[in-house]
Amino acid sequence: MDASELKSWYIDVFKDFEKYLNGEKLSPVHSLRRRAIEKFSELNFPDLHQEEWRFTDVSPILRHTFSPARPGELRGLIKDKLSHFLFGGMQSHLVVFVNGFYDHRLSSILDLPRGAFVGSLSKAFEEGRESVLQNVSMCADTGENSFTALNTSFVQDGAFVSLPAGVVLEHPVHLLFISTGSDNLIVQPRNLVITGEDSQLRFIEHYVSIGAGVYFTNAVTEINAGMNSVIDAVKVQSENEAAYHVATTAVTLSSGASFDCHNIALGASIYRHNLNVMLKGEGSNTNLEGLYLTKSQQLSDTHTMIDHSSPRCTSQEHFKGILDDKSRGVFNGKILVRKGAQQTNSYQENRNIILSDEAKVDTKPQLEIFADDVKCSHGATVGQLSKESVFYLTSRGIGEEQAKLMLIYAFANDVLKNVKESEVRSELEGILSARILKGD
Amino acid sequence: MLEIKNLHASIEGKEILKGVDLEVNAGEVHAIMGPNGSGKSTLANVLAGKPEYQVTAGEVMYGGKDLLAMRPEIRAREGVFLAFQYPVELPGVNNTTFLRTALNEARKYNGQPEVSAGAFLSLLKKKMRLVEMPDTLLSRSVNEGFSGGEKKRNEILQMAVLEPKLAILDETDSGLDIDALRIVANGVNKLKTKDNAIIVVTHYQRLLNYIVPDFVHVLYDGRIVKSGGKELALQLEERGYDWVKQEEVTE
Structure with a gap:
């Protein structure tokens, strides 16, 4: 069909x-x-x-x-x-x-x-x-x-x-x-x-x-x-x-x-x-955060669209991905600042860690700005765990596996820590640890 | 304690160490000096086990064991400590948790009971006074947003907590103003005992005014070309490394 x-x-x-x-x-x-x-x-x-x-x-x-x-x-x-x-x-x-x-x-x-x-x-x-x-x-x-x-x-x-x-x-x-x-x-x-x-x-x-x-x-x-x-x-x-x-x-x-x-x-x-x-x-504010964990052949795609149509609004975006196996991540962040939306303040960030040779991320910021008094910035990274960081931890007696776990956990926790309900947060932290420990 | 024989090491196929010999005993402070690019940092990193370096020949015995056969974490748990020239920042890794994990890994390895969070905190506070470190740095992520001086102090704090048998300080004086240098050096001096040894790797003599070495070695082009007492450092300061280079050529 x-x-x-x-x-x-x-x-x-x-x-x-x-x-x-x-x-x-x-x-x-x-x-x-x-x-x-x-x-x-x-x-x-x-x-x-x-x-x-x-x-x-x-x-x-x-x-x-x-x-x-x-x-x-x-x-x-x-x-x-x-x-x-x-x-x-x-x-x-x-x-x-x-x-x-x-x-x-x-x-x-x-x-x-x-x-x-x-x-x-x-x-x-x-x-x-x-x-x-x-x-x-x-x-x-x-x-x-x-x-x-x-x-x-x-x-x-x-x-x-x-x-x-x-x-x-x-x-x-x-x-x-x-x-x-x-x-x-x-x-x-x-x-x-x-x-x-x-x-x-x-x-x-x-x-x-x-x-x-x-x-x-x-x-x-x-x-x-x-x-x-x-x-x-x-x-x-x-x-x-x-x-x-x-x-x-x-x-x-x-x-x-x-x-x-x-x-x-x-x-x-x-x-x-x-x-x-x-x-x-006018004066409204949004703060979008996200964490995607993918493995095997999963595909996780986040498309955000922030429409600044009034003056003095702020938006922050902070999305992170941890990708393993043959999985794929997509982040597309569109920010539209309309003509009248003066004094807009907008920030977008997408960071990814790839744990395998075959995982892949496509990340794309898309800024369309029609006002002249605005602050907009964005950043994206895709990379592996830093060897320098792993060596630093192992040189202090922490085993390599645990060192990696600590680094991945720190990376993800940057998003999880802002979840307000402590019960939800600790459950998600548990899932994260289990995923990472099992995954590698 | 440490016996290095004919150590050759390279990185990305380029040979940096070309036959280093060095013997360090408990209770001694050794300074390794040399011009830029002579292999000082390579030697420090090879001893700590940095995977990017390949040892192509020679041996390193540490407390009677083959150091080169150990993974970096095992070396650390056996009492080897490298104070980094450029400590990395680890965003999201809490400084206190990191230090306690490191200490407990070593204790487990050595058959000692783990230290509880509470006991660790009081231990840590005591050690922090050694390096005059403010409490606020403990709740922060490891080295994140630390000034150059704070990073170096944090290295010495780690040394104080882990109490290594062999500490290697890699250019610990670089980037420090005179006050920070004094604090760091005082910390190191207080940690010196008759049972441990310290190797100070430095380009300049000034750190050695504070951490006084028993032996000074000059590393040049991957080999130790001259050894002597602390007066050698002063001679180097006066006459520069060219003096050693020329001697090397004429010998």
């Missing part, structure tokens, strides 16, 4: 899906889906000829005819394994999704301040919450991305988090996406986060699997941050190594808002993350 046949296949799947929807077809959400499938039918799946995809060959994903996941299966099995994914009993608002569908029996949401919502998008749709319909697809569907259009075509469930003005949520929200790892499923969570003026939110978007089959997570997360609100987000992508994960995170910041995020990529055979932040309001 080629890419165009696959496109028709998904369009046929959509027709089946519509039948199964029954009465919901008249709802406003469904007109959104209809517009999206029309858009999808106009677009083509990306290939290596497209600039935005020239380092990432998605054709292995397109060889599969994935079927949409359905709600509710294998719950008993998951319940036993749930504790593995809870970051050592961290206190949080736990929202669990199985194959992209909210599971209220596995979830446990703490008491919430008045007006706050943490839970399922589908429930929010049912309740007819205006903020949901106004916001869903506001940030994400502006581009020409067929994966995003595909997600919107099938939008049903995912996380919805909404904080009213002035609310500071004490505990983080843990959005746990468990894939059963059953063969040939496409899992398409759609997440929406809205923060009111002066509110504060910490959340963790966490993808795991309990089976080893080939499946496809095609996720979209939209974040709309109100004036002076503060968001700290962590994304942990820990899918099984046969899985595919394509995700778009689209963030819009109002004036004075701040969005920090920490992206940790460990799993999946092909991972592509489009992380788009629009600094829409």
Whole structure:
């Protein structure tokens, strides 16, 4: 099956899906889906000829005819394994999704301040919450991305988090996406986060699997941050190594808002993350960090796009990769400073360590600046562990293996140390050590 | 303690050491002097086991064992210490953790119990006074953002913690102002005992005003061409290395 046949296949799947929807077809959400499938039918799946995809060959994903996941299966099995994914009993608002569908029996949401919502998008749709319909697809569907259009075509469930003005949520929200790892499923969570003026939110978007089959997570997360609100987000992508994960995170910041995020990529055979932040309001700020660890034949691709469209905004990017075996890393960091965005301050950094002869990294900064009073800088490195550093440590009595471990750990910890939740941080540190010790 | 016989070493196929002979006993301080490019740093690095250097001939016995057969970490655990001319910066590697790991690796190797974090900290504070080092440098990453003087002091601090039997100071005076030089030299002098030995590698005589050697050797073109007492260093200072070079030619 080629890419165009696959496109028709998904369009046929959509027709089946519509039948199964029954009465919901008249709802406003469904007109959104209809517009999206029309858009999808106009677009083509990306290939290596497209600039935005020239380092990432998605054709292995397109060889599969994935079927949409359905709600509710294998719950008993998951319940036993749930504790593995809870970051050592961290206190949080736990929202669990199985194959992209909210599971209220596995979830446990703490008491919430008045007006706050943490839970399922589908429930929010049912309740007819205006903020949901106004916001869903506001940030994400502006581009020409067929994966995003595909997600919107099938939008049903995912996380919805909404904080009213002035609310500071004490505990983080843990959005746990468990894939059963059953063969040939496409899992398409759609997440929406809205923060009111002066509110504060910490959340963790966490993808795991309990089976080893080939499946496809095609996720979209939209974040709309109100004036002076503060968001700290962590994304942990820990899918099984046969899985595919394509995700778009689209963030819009109002004036004075701040969005920090920490992206940790460990799993999946092909991972592509489009992380788009629009600094829409004056004086907004974003700080994006990431660490990708790849081995065997994994491919991890981070595409960031920071759109400075207002004056006096700042953005910092700090992404690091550690690549082993025949794996590949891609980092593409686009920074757009629009004409009116004076006094922009933007910094981007991508550093990579290659542990084998066959691993490879493509890193590309892309700066487009149309304002004249801006500070923009970027830097990228790809290299091996410094022999001088290893010798320095061994000359002090530290064994060579341990010396390498210390150096890799120090390199990665530069990103991990900024993860705010200590339970999440220590779990990630554990995974990192185990990976490095086993890997070499 | 250390016996070097006819040591030849090269890097990237170029021979640097062309037959070095040297004997160092416990309780002695030896200075190795010589013009730039004579092989001083090569000798120091070969003794510490830097993998880039190939030993092509000769032998080095250390405490009755074949030093050249040991990996760098084993040499360190056996008590060999090199204070680097250019200490590397290790971003993200905490200075205290690094020092404790190094000490405990040596202790494990020598069948001694490991030192706990608490006990180590009090030991470290004591050692830090030797080199007049501020506490703030401990919480920082190894050498990261340290000034030239702080880096050299950190080397001597490591020496103080690890208590080597054989310490090799490679151009420890380079880049130091007179105050820093005095602090570093005082630290080294306090660490000197009758059971350990120190090899001071230096281009200039000035460090030897503070660390007074028992023997001075002149390394020239990969060989030790002249040995003597501490007065040899003064002669060199006065007459320059050309004097030795000429003697070499006329001999």
